[in-house]
Amino acid sequence: MRTRPSARAGQYAALLAYLIFLAFPFLWLLSTAFKPPRELGSLHPTWIPRHPTLANFRQAFDEQPLLHAALNSLLAALGAAVIAVLIATPMAYVMARHRTRLARAASGWVVVSQAFPFVLIIIPLFLVLKRLRLIDSLAGLTVVYVVWSLPFALWMLVGYVRAVPVELEEAAAVDGAGRLRTLISVTAPLLAPGIAATALFAFITAWNEFFFALVLLKSPGNQTLPVVLTHFIGAEGVADLGPLAAAAFLATLPSLVVFALLQRRITGGLIAGAVKS
Amino acid sequence: MTTPVTSPVEARRPPVRTGGRDHAVWFLVLPALIPILVLSVGPLLYGVLLSFTDAQSGRTAPTRWIGALNFQDLLHDTLFWESFRIGLLWAIGVTVPQFLLALGLALLLDQDLRLRWLARALAIVPWAMPEVVVGIMWRLVYNPDAGILNETLRDLGLGDGRDWLSGLATALPAVVVVGIWAGMPQTTVALLAGLQNTPRELHEAAAVDGAGAWRRFRAVTWPALRPVALSITALNLIWNFNSFALVYVLTSGGPGGKTRLPMLFAYEEAFRYGQFGYAAAMGCVMVAVIAIVLAVFLAGRLKGGEDA
Numbered sequence: 001m002r003t004r005p006s007a008r009a010g011q012y013a014a015l016l017a018y019l020i021f022l023a024f025p026f027l028w029l030l031s032t033a034f035k036p037p038r039e040l041g042s043l044h045p046t047w048i049p050r051h052p053t054l055a056n057f058r059q060a061f062d063e064q065p066l067l068h069a070a071l072n073s074l075l076a077a078l079g080a081a082v083i084a085v086l087i088a089t090p091m092a093y094v095m096a097r098h099r100t101r102l103a104r105a106a107s108g109w110v111v112v113s114q115a116f117p118f119v120l121i122i123i124p125l126f127l128v129l130k131r132l133r134l135i136d137s138l139a140g141l142t143v144v145y146v147v148w149s150l151p152f153a154l155w156m157l158v159g160y161v162r163a164v165p166v167e168l169e170e171a172a173a174v175d176g177a178g179r180l181r182t183l184i185s186v187t188a189p190l191l192a193p194g195i196a197a198t199a200l201f202a203f204i205t206a207w208n209e210f211f212f213a214l215v216l217l218k219s220p221g222n223q224t225l226p227v228v229l230t231h232f233i234g235a236e237g238v239a240d241l242g243p244l245a246a247a248a249f250l251a252t253l254p255s256l257v258v259f260a261l262l263q264r265r266i267t268g269g270l271i272a273g274a275v276k277s
Numbered sequence: 278m279t280t281p282v283t284s285p286v287e288a289r290r291p292p293v294r295t296g297g298r299d300h301a302v303w304f305l306v307l308p309a310l311i312p313i314l315v316l317s318v319g320p321l322l323y324g325v326l327l328s329f330t331d332a333q334s335g336r337t338a339p340t341r342w343i344g345a346l347n348f349q350d351l352l353h354d355t356l357f358w359e360s361f362r363i364g365l366l367w368a369i370g371v372t373v374p375q376f377l378l379a380l381g382l383a384l385l386l387d388q389d390l391r392l393r394w395l396a397r398a399l400a401i402v403p404w405a406m407p408e409v410v411v412g413i414m415w416r417l418v419y420n421p422d423a424g425i426l427n428e429t430l431r432d433l434g435l436g437d438g439r440d441w442l443s444g445l446a447t448a449l450p451a452v453v454v455v456g457i458w459a460g461m462p463q464t465t466v467a468l469l470a471g472l473q474n475t476p477r478e479l480h481e482a483a484a485v486d487g488a489g490a491w492r493r494f495r496a497v498t499w500p501a502l503r504p505v506a507l508s509i510t511a512l513n514l515i516w517n518f519n520s521f522a523l524v525y526v527l528t529s530g531g532p533g534g535k536t537r538l539p540m541l542f543a544y545e546e547a548f549r550y551g552q553f554g555y556a557a558a559m560g561c562v563m564v565a566v567i568a569i570v571l572a573v574f575l576a577g578r579l580k581g582g583e584d585a
Binding site: 023114233 | 318404406413414424515553559568
């Protein structure tokens with residue numbers, strides 16, 4: 001279809017406005033992160049730092065245990081991603097291939113679980129974890145993250161399983177392979193890219209998560225990166241802008257890299273879910 | 278497989294898929310099912326039970342069953358209903374403009390434009406960022422002295438700028454803008470996916486028949502997009518109503534409770550004042566509202582299905 005030049009110009013103007021809207025807060029974060037204190041205090045802030053510096057990054061590490069917090073986040077997110085995928089893959093397989101009542105109930109739960117206000121879950125969970133002495137521990141948080149990322153992991157994985165032709169499994173069965181054998185030696189390798197994408201997605205969700213970490217982790221040595229970031233904002237909301245920006249930027253880097261690698265797969269998974277549900 | 282079984286190979290084919298009586302199915306499902314039941318469904322039911330008790334943190338006396346007392350108190354808690362009203366304002370204020378913007382954008386990105394790749398690449402930024410970082414970033418933008426927003430306004434000669442997040446009138450609109458920014462890419466991608474489901478030939482046929490852009494949208498695009506649009510809007514409304522981290526970092530619910538979303542209120546009640554039972558009752562009321570939203574949108578989807 002042909003578009004008139006005036007309409008084209010309007011389209012480009014709209015696109016440009018969107019690009020500016022998307023980019024400007026992030027560019028400002030970057031700009032602030034590399035500014036020396038004198039420029040941060042200036043009444044007329046500039047986009048590009050006149051004397052760019054890494055001092056904010058050094059100060060950020062001095063002020064808060066960023067490295068330790070990043071390690072905590074890494075452990076919880078990695079643990080959650082691996083366990084979630086290990087237990088979700090077989091269940092997603094059943095949900096995709098079997099039209100049982102259980103599979104339908106599970107699909108229903110996946111949708112409904114997106115709607116819960118977490119406060120209704122966190123209070124009892126807090127009490128239960130306290131009794132199990134798993135409060136204020138990374139292990140406890142990891143367990144919560146596993147369950148928390150399960151619905152979406154299942155959603156993505158069911159889509160990936162459906163994309164594997166049943167005929168391949170049937171052929172293996174004809175060749176005399178048992179169900180488990182078929183699953184491990186035929187289906188799993190074909191699912192590998194989807195499983196990896198799901199694991200990375202679960203990792204990012206846990207890496208970014210704030211509410212559960214805020215409630216469950218009390219001692220500073222256990223806290224994850226998002227929680228420690230909020231310490232840069234003082235009790236009265238007064239913040240040391242430079243180090244705050246530097247730390248915030250660093251905390252985003254892993255997610256940005258993983259997302260950039262994953263973008264297509266995640267979009268694909270989302271689309272599969274959105275269209276089929 | 279609709280072909281009749283004729284070949285010997287077909288006849289020997291063992292049943293790959295059987296019903297729920299198969300024990301192997303349980304073997305595959307239990308590793309995920311047990312954690313779900315113990316850590317998600319269980320706590321949820323426990324939470325509902327707690328809302329009928331006077332459970333508090335750090336109390337030595339045993340927890341008592343107090344019936345609907347929490348709900349009666351909640352009914353008269355003007356602060357809660359104020360936060361409830363703000364929660365609805367916020368959820369609608371974010372979801373509706375975001376949907377309209379994302380729809381326009383999805384239509385735009387569906388075209389053959391030059392900078393499309395850049396829009397897609399940039400869309401990752403809000404999506405991948407931790408909510409805490411999004412909040413921090415916008416605090417830097419809104420900063421009354423060192424922020425870029427006020428500086429831009431000064432440059433444009435539009436007043437001397439203000440403290441957006443601390444103003445009684447500006448705080449809620451300011452956080453709503455952040456909410457719109459943060460969820461734009463997801464909504465756009467979902468709608469774009471819906472658009473790509475629309476058959477191209479229908480578009481072209483309509484154009485040949487002389488239908489204008491608006492008529493083509495009404496007659497061809499929207500009917501195909503409707504199921505995705507309804508799902509994503511329902512989810513966005515619910516997610517926004519339940520949101521916490523973004524506003525916690527931006528304003529902590531201030532100034533004067535003007536941005537105190539229900540989740541922030543319930544969080545304070547539970548983990549600052551230790552009122553577990555009361556906070557659980559708030560959670561129950563929120564669930565009830567969410568159920569209504571879901572029901573309305575499900576009805577809309579089903580109706581759409583009949584029309585099609």
